[in-house]
Amino acid sequence: MKNIAETGRQMSAINLKDNINPQRENQRQKQKNATRRLIVETALKLFALKGFTTTTTASISKEAGVSHGTIFAHFKTQEELLVAVIDEFGNRINLRLHELAGGKNGMKEVLEAHIQGLEEYENFYTRLVTEYRLLPPGARNTFVLIQSAISFHISQALERDISEGRVKNLPVHLVFNGWIGLLHHYLTNNDLFSPGGSVLQRCGQELVQYYMDLITRTSG
Amino acid sequence: MKICIACGMPMEDASDYAMGDTGKDYCKFCARPDGSMQSYDEKLEGMTDFIVRTQGLDKQAARAAAKAMMAKLPAWS
Numbered sequence: 001m002k003n004i005a006e007t008g009r010q011m012s013a014i015n016l017k018d019n020i021n022p023q024r025e026n027q028r029q030k031q032k033n034a035t036r037r038l039i040v041e042t043a044l045k046l047f048a049l050k051g052f053t054t055t056t057t058a059s060i061s062k063e064a065g066v067s068h069g070t071i072f073a074h075f076k077t078q079e080e081l082l083v084a085v086i087d088e089f090g091n092r093i094n095l096r097l098h099e100l101a102g103g104k105n106g107m108k109e110v111l112e113a114h115i116q117g118l119e120e121y122e123n124f125y126t127r128l129v130t131e132y133r134l135l136p137p138g139a140r141n142t143f144v145l146i147q148s149a150i151s152f153h154i155s156q157a158l159e160r161d162i163s164e165g166r167v168k169n170l171p172v173h174l175v176f177n178g179w180i181g182l183l184h185h186y187l188t189n190n191d192l193f194s195p196g197g198s199v200l201q202r203c204g205q206e207l208v209q210y211y212m213d214l215i216t217r218t219s220g
Numbered sequence: 221m222k223i224c225i226a227c228g229m230p231m232e233d234a235s236d237y238a239m240g241d242t243g244k245d246y247c248k249f250c251a252r253p254d255g256s257m258q259s260y261d262e263k264l265e266g267m268t269d270f271i272v273r274t275q276g277l278d279k280q281a282a283r284a285a286a287k288a289m290m291a292k293l294p295a296w297s
Contacts, residue, residue: 087292098230141288144271145228148289151274152229173276 036074038064043085048123052082052131083138086128090142093121094149101153107167108212110157111179114150115204118183122198126187151176168217179211225295226250226263246295260296 042064046055057078061068075081100113118125128135132143154176161167186207190199222231224247231237231247238244238251246257249266258266264286271282290296 094228095230098232102230102232138288141285144275144277144282144285145289147275148271152270155274172274173272176274177276 032074035066035070039066039071039074039081040085040088043081044089044124047085047127048121051127053134057081079136079138083136083142086135086139086142089121089124089128090146093117093125093146096120097149097153101150105157105160107154107157107161107215108208110150110153111208111211113153114179114183115200115208119198119200119204122187122200126190129184130188147180154179165217167215170215175215178214182207182211224250225293226257227267228289228293257295260290263296264290 039060043055043060046060046063049055050059057071058068060081061071071081075084097114097117100117101110128143128146132140135143151172155172158167158170158172158175162169186193186199186203193199194202222242222245223229224231224245226246227250229236229247229249231242234240234242236247238246238248238257239255240248241255244251244255250258250263252258252262264283267286267289268279268283271277271286272279275282277285
């Protein structure tokens with residue numbers, strides 16, 4: 001008898017758990033996700049403003065209005081937060097670059113789309129390029145992922161332009177690296193090329209034009 | 221819009237999907253000629269070659285980056 005009563009109590013406890021807790025669990029999970037998003041958004045903003053290596057978790061918690069401990073309840077280490085934020089940035093910019101460059105036919109349109117996509121995230125991307133070598137491996141792999149989105153569109157457009165005789169027969173990786181080298185030089189030295197303002201806005205069009213002149217096939 | 225579960229590429233048009241089939245969760249670059257999805261090894265090889273060809277990375281470095289990218293995708297995690 002006792003055993004049956006005990007089992008009955010256990011069963012009703014299980015039922016109770018099934019009936020009530022999922023809702024509470026659900027709310028708790030929602031709250032947890034919202035806090036995580038808030039931390040990531042705040043970190044995205046502060047990293048773009050101050051850089052990865054100089055932004056402290058204390059300043060992120062202060063800006064987000066959460067306790068310092070809350071950050072570490074969501075991310076075990078500072079590095080884990082950094083990787084999560086760079087991952088999030090990678091997802092966003094990949095989607096945006098794909099949106100802008102997808103369906104574009106020529107190299108010029110792809111380069112213009114690249115400039116436009118980066119312009120929307122210029123501060124964060126510039127920090128990423130400048131501090132790349134100081135980042136943990138997880139974050140550095142995301143950088144290759146971001147570059148892959150653009151190298152994909154460049155390779156497709158370049159192959160088409162070459163086969164149709166508009167562009168010189170150049171190796172894809174060098175056309176890609178030549179472009180990235182030029183672009184990153186301007187971004188990392190934005191204080192010299194465009195103090196206080198967007199270097200992409202100021203010089204982007206000129207860079208696209210120059211690069212197209214370099215690779216365009218001239219008749220005769 | 222779906223994102224390819226095997227390589228992460230956003231798929232907008234039907235032409236982005238394997239065999240043009242929007243019911244599939246992977247893109248045309250992750251499909252074998254018969255329409256089935258490539259294996260992990262095939263995809264790793266393909267992605268490594270893509271990075272080497274379009275970005276000029278060292279093969280080992282490209283493979284490490286490809287592995288890390290694939291670890292974050294639903295098909296391989």
